[in-house]
Amino acid sequence: MGTSSSASTPERRAAAILAVVERIPRGRVTTYGSVAARAGLPRQARLVGKVLASLPPRSGVPWQRVVAAGGRIAFPEGSPSRTRQVRLLRAEGIDAARGRVDLKRHGWGAPDGGDLDRWLWSREGE
């Protein structure tokens, strides 16, 4: 096509990122880096943050389900955003009161309702 073709524009990348975030099931969380990877944008975790930051209030996008590496809440303690995120997560059954979420239990891809220990043991030889 014409120029160095804009097969991928910033807007398109943002759309890809939001599409992934919207697919995170209720009661689950994932990380910035994972969202980026799933959106086909490896190493662009920061872009994910930027896109979410530009989200208007009440967008309907479950931004609260995106956390930093290791399940950490990205916002500084005491910040309004942090308080908001913790409240939203709590509303869907996720405890983030201590500033982090247990990815083993609530990470996207973790076992559903089953017994965690059993699930962990079942992958012992991988």
Place this chain on the structure above:
DNA sequence: GGCGTGACTATAC
């Protein structure tokens, strides 16, 4: 078109 910015991440101490 260079340069600062950031809701990131990994590593080291």
Place this chain on the structure above:
DNA sequence: GGTATAGCCACGC
């Protein structure tokens, strides 16, 4: 557990 430091990379001015 925490702080420091250094890569990372698209975006926007």
